[in-house]
Amino acid sequence: MTTHQARPPSYDADAQGWFGGAGTGFGGRFMPEALVAALDELTVAWHEAMADPEFVAEFEAILRDYAGIPSPLYHAERLSQKVGARILLKREDLNHTGAHKIRNVLGQALLTRRMGKTRVIAETGAGQHGVASATAAAYFGLDCTVYMGSVDTKRQALNVARMHLLGAKVVPVDSGSATLKDAINEALRDWVASVDHTAYLFGTAAGPHPFPSMVRDFTRGIGDEARAQCLEQYGALPDAIAACVGGGSNAIGLFTAFLDDEDVAIYGFEAGGDGFETGRHAATIHAGDRGVLHGARTYVLQDEDGQTIESHSISAGLDYPGVGPQHAHLAAVGRATYLPVTDDEAMQALALLSRTEGIIPAVESAHAIAGALKVAEQLAAEKGPEVTMLINLSGRGDKDMETAIEYFGLGHEDVVLSDQVTEEPVGDVR
């Protein structure tokens, strides 16, 4: 299934990386001059690679033979019965390393080799992108250094061990809030000094041009495959599609194929943390404050002086105070709808999917499940049980067992988990 030279993406950026136009839109490149030459070089190399059939064929062969891609599109029948609508899951949790992220890192690492660079660096929050980067570096024989906030290296010791086993160097970052955003800062500082031989494997569809568009190109197979699978298996497109949004790489990977399908409603679910009203959340688009973070104009959690505010989420992968600029654009023009899902709603959905389908999702993906099931119930109430909701199950939950043990008090006989779909209606549509 050749997908990565499919039709050009809609709602795309202009040549300078602006989604929706310079000045009024989102994206661009707010970066030190020292990195501009490297970003220009990367932009040219990425364009040439994506236009080269040999590069695309090699990328897809590696995805197939090494990472188990395309992932299946699975009809979750017991869950569908409960909701009263047809629920389809794009099984990115079955990919090598357990999430959609392997697509992005294999694409960027293959490009790194093509550019003749020998070292890769990456940032990571919970460690998933770090593990994926270390995996890709091992596969291609590249040196790898991963920057990780020292708060995160302590709470994600297992992933630190994985990266070590895969041969990567893990550098704990103590500056700032010692979490993901500071790991990105430190990776950028490394890159300024090492750019002649080092590629920065950015972990999400955010950052300066060309990263938002390039990461989308490497992850868009999710939606291209799902769209074809849905048509082949059910003879029709879904009524709605849904994904969780932190930086937004799995979401833009799913959404891209459907942007021109006007009858397909698109939903992104952000981390609502303790609840939007508490201020302890990572619902960047929902909070809706324009700014510049990590090289792009986008929505940013910030105070009245423009200082970045720490985000909060039970899911480390969604715990980021910015969001990819293409999502900001899709929200601004109304092509996609972004809603917050709280920690509690996500954890209930995690339990529900585990008990109903025998699939333990990542806490990130559980946000998509929780939000999408509520929307599906509403759609089914309007249109009937033939309604189809396609959800990107972006990762598996093995990494989140500590979180689940703590949240549910697992391991005691008297723990009773709900298997009900959340009853609260979805939040206000932005």
Next chain:
Amino acid sequence: MSVSIAFEKARADGRAALVGYLPAGYPDVPGAIDGLLAMVDAGCDVIEIGLPYSDPVMDGPTIQAAAQAALERGVRTADVLRTVEAVAATGTPTVVMTYWNPIEKYGVGRFAADLANAGGAGLITPDLTPDSGPDWIAAADEHDLDKIFLVAPSSTDERIAMTTAACRGFVYATAVMGVTGARTTTSDLAGPLVARTKALTDLPVGVGLGVSNGDQAAEIAAYADGVIVGSAFVRVLLDHADDRAAGLRALTALTEDLAGGVRRA
């Protein structure tokens, strides 16, 4: 008042200008002002005041530590303008060095107006290049402010030409590929970068990133119009956190050493 006046005066004296940096708000707002005034008295020709920011991707550990402490102590954008006002009142050209988001949040036009009212000469923008900064360029031109953009060893001649065409005041040449921080040896990348830049503009060219003593200053002053020193000054304040009077004496001594350096070349 444009910083170019200070560069012209130094050139008339047959030497390079000394540009000194401290972030506003460290150890606190009055403490930073005292430090900057000591640097003016001891021979800095131009003052750069840093606006502390939560995500400073171009700064090494020294400036990060001071800026973070300033933010934790509650420094605000208005305090930076207050600091500018106090220093500019000495008649020494004073610019603000800032990452872009705090300016965008404050309002680009409003910041330009308030900076001009405070007596500030302009802005140095480490993460804003001219091709991404039309709003700032328009606001600076409206309020008669300097626009100091950076060139780097990795910049193509085409980009240096574009950047210097948009600059006013001086051109900031980053001597190393790396973040701010004192280094024991000066960079061999700085000389060729200054030569390439001077071939494309008549503006003065200042060299920064890594300078920590008078000998390094003299080395750079041999080929550049200005020597920019930041982390070394901040290091002095961090090292004298418990004794401000000693910190001010040490700032004065370092400034005198550097001022001697720019006159030795």
